[in-house]
Amino acid sequence: MGIKEIRTALKVDLSKPAGEQPGLHNRWHPDIPACNKIANNEVVKIECLDWTGGQIQNNDSADDIKNVDLTQIHYLSGPFDIESAEPGDVLLVEIQDVQPSQDQPWGFTGVFHRQNGGGFLDELYPEAAKAIWDFEGIFCSSRHIPHVRFAGLIHPGILGCAPSAGVLAEWNRREGELIAANTSTDRVVAQPPEPKSSHAGGADGDIKSKVAKEGARTIPGRPEHGGNCDIKNLSRGSKIYLPVHVPGAKFSVGDLHFSQGDGEISFCGAIEMAGVITLKFNVIKAGMAKLGMKSPIFQPGPVEPQFGPGRYLTFEGFSVDEHGKQHYLDTTVAYRQTCLRVIEYLRRYGYSDYQIYLLLSCAPVQGHIAGIVDIPNACTTLGVPMDIFDFDIRPEAEIVKREMGSCAFAS
Numbered sequence: 001m002g003i004k005e006i007r008t009a010l011k012v013d014l015s016k017p018a019g020e021q022p023g024l025h026n027r028w029h030p031d032i033p034a035c036n037k038i039a040n041n042e043v044v045k046i047e048c049l050d051w052t053g054g055q056i057q058n059n060d061s062a063d064d065i066k067n068v069d070l071t072q073i074h075y076l077s078g079p080f081d082i083e084s085a086e087p088g089d090v091l092l093v094e095i096q097d098v099q100p101s102q103d104q105p106w107g108f109t110g111v112f113h114r115q116n117g118g119g120f121l122d123e124l125y126p127e128a129a130k131a132i133w134d135f136e137g138i139f140c141s142s143r144h145i146p147h148v149r150f151a152g153l154i155h156p157g158i159l160g161c162a163p164s165a166g167v168l169a170e171w172n173r174r175e176g177e178l179i180a181a182n183t184s185t186d187r188v189v190a191q192p193p194e195p196k197s198s199h200a201g202g203a204d205g206d207i208k209s210k211v212a213k214e215g216a217r218t219i220p221g222r223p224e225h226g227g228n229c230d231i232k233n234l235s236r237g238s239k240i241y242l243p244v245h246v247p248g249a250k251f252s253v254g255d256l257h258f259s260q261g262d263g264e265i266s267f268c269g270a271i272e273m274a275g276v277i278t279l280k281f282n283v284i285k286a287g288m289a290k291l292g293m294k295s296p297i298f299q300p301g302p303v304e305p306q307f308g309p310g311r312y313l314t315f316e317g318f319s320v321d322e323h324g325k326q327h328y329l330d331t332t333v334a335y336r337q338t339c340l341r342v343i344e345y346l347r348r349y350g351y352s353d354y355q356i357y358l359l360l361s362c363a364p365v366q367g368h369i370a371g372i373v374d375i376p377n378a379c380t381t382l383g384v385p386m387d388i389f390d391f392d393i394r395p396e397a398e399i400v401k402r403e404m405g406s407c408a409f410a411s
Helices: 165-180 205-214 287-291 331-349 353-362
Strands: 007-010 036-038 043-048 076-082 090-100 106-111 129-136 139-142 149-151 155-161 226-228 239-243 251-257 267-272 275-284 297-299 312-318 366-371 379-385
Touching: 007 036, 007 076, 043 076, 043 251, 090 155, 090 251, 090 287, 106 353, 129 353, 155 239, 239 287, 251 267, 251 275, 267 353, 275 287, 312 331, 312 366, 331 353, 331 366, 331 379
Parallel strands: 007 043, 036 076
Antiparallel strands: 043 275, 076 251, 090 239, 090 275, 106 129, 106 267, 129 139, 139 149, 155 226, 155 251, 239 297, 312 379, 366 379
16 A cells, blocks of 8 residues: 555546546446446545536526536446445445545535426525535635635545346336326426436447436435435545445446535535545445345544534424424424524525525535424424634624625526
């Protein structure tokens, strides 16, 4: 160790369309060919585009957010064959480092338009909005949300191994049933396979067509393999244990985040970025049976922004919605109300609701389920670290309304 440079298993080109790069893919399917091989116990660097493949630009307009093509996302780096991995094994992945791309030292947070992606609070905030964040070492700040600066808990949003044909069929079956059972709602409850903009890495011919027809969308995480879980604490130094379903595991990674709050509430809510991740791989033979594993497990690393327990201002929410309707132990309703309490509180300092919505999505806020037994009201909490602001937000402090500018909106 330490006597030679770490090998880069995949390099990406920020100037080239993502769909033309064979080391990337945006569907889950067992037949997507591996782009490279990684040895058991090897440490490698893997470069990643941002999750949209470069659709979002560093400017002061949210037109790109409003018009983003969601059939393209997410662009993942991989898949990689891991030496000796076989179905039934567990792939232990250690995240040794994650860094922004040296050629693109900025990221973005977005509120998607309700008619194109939406988000957790899209009934109240239906318009597209954007904030650009500039990186300075471990810190970030935004011209679109002034008077805020914090260290990022940098992490990948997506880690996973390819599904087997049987697992893929099960995903499509159960999500198809969910779609069929909800035809009367105006909500998109799941996304079925979509041939448009499908990218199957280095596949061609019949395999490319098969992936386009059958490939599962990367939007949700799924119990059999993890995938898009957006866990902010799965950061540097963490270890994640992933089920293996196909020979070689066919591991993929992407959707790198400079920072994120619990819940990533605006959907495009992390600070999304292009970057490079350093990973170590270890195969645990027959690990799924040994661990009784039905979904991934992870062990957090030692790296985390340090805010003392007394340096969070924590808000409570309950499962009574903004219209006064009582819900039964609904933690989604409760967390939505918790977010609204923060927005109401912080707007007194001069921020717009959209600025606060963006901030809660990407700053290292702590979201928790406080109670799910006291019928009928579930209770959730959201802790906002007070030290990310350059002014005092404590309830007893004097309220000074400031000129806070604006986040970017669509034209």
